[in-house]
Amino acid sequence: MRRMGLLMMGLALAGCASLQKRPEPLAITYETTPCLGSCAVYRLGVNADGIAVWEGGEHVKLVGQRMFVVSPAEFERFRAALEPYRPEGVRSLATPGECNDRWTSDAPGVIVSWTEDKQTDRLVINYGCDLEMNRAMFQALADAPDVLPLDIYLDR
Numbered sequence: 001m002r003r004m005g006l007l008m009m010g011l012a013l014a015g016c017a018s019l020q021k022r023p024e025p026l027a028i029t030y031e032t033t034p035c036l037g038s039c040a041v042y043r044l045g046v047n048a049d050g051i052a053v054w055e056g057g058e059h060v061k062l063v064g065q066r067m068f069v070v071s072p073a074e075f076e077r078f079r080a081a082l083e084p085y086r087p088e089g090v091r092s093l094a095t096p097g098e099c100n101d102r103w104t105s106d107a108p109g110v111i112v113s114w115t116e117d118k119q120t121d122r123l124v125i126n127y128g129c130d131l132e133m134n135r136a137m138f139q140a141l142a143d144a145p146d147v148l149p150l151d152i153y154l155d156r
Contacts, residue, residue, distance in 0.1 A: 030044045108126075
């Protein structure tokens, strides 16, 4: 009888505890922009839980939307490749004025968004923006998706 009383008390107290919602995992969206030529145009969303969404646009192997899974190691490599360029808030290098008027027209670009704890940081890049000054960052951004299993979606 005593055990039953303790069990009932434990259950009653457990009901008083507040349930905490699990925090949303980091989500990264990587979106390429068109160029004058045949640049691949796509949007890729990947989150830390391994859920990925491909949205193929132009000059890709697979047009349309597909879901797939990435491993924790693949996500971590993708995150690590992009993290050095993550701004606090928004950073844009996408117009001539933002590029010290060192601008090449018709270049492709990329928009990377990091969403975590209801906060979104966003990097907007046009690869024609002061290429000499930004070459290392642009190359790292362009290479970041190479760590993900995209061979069925994208020519590399």
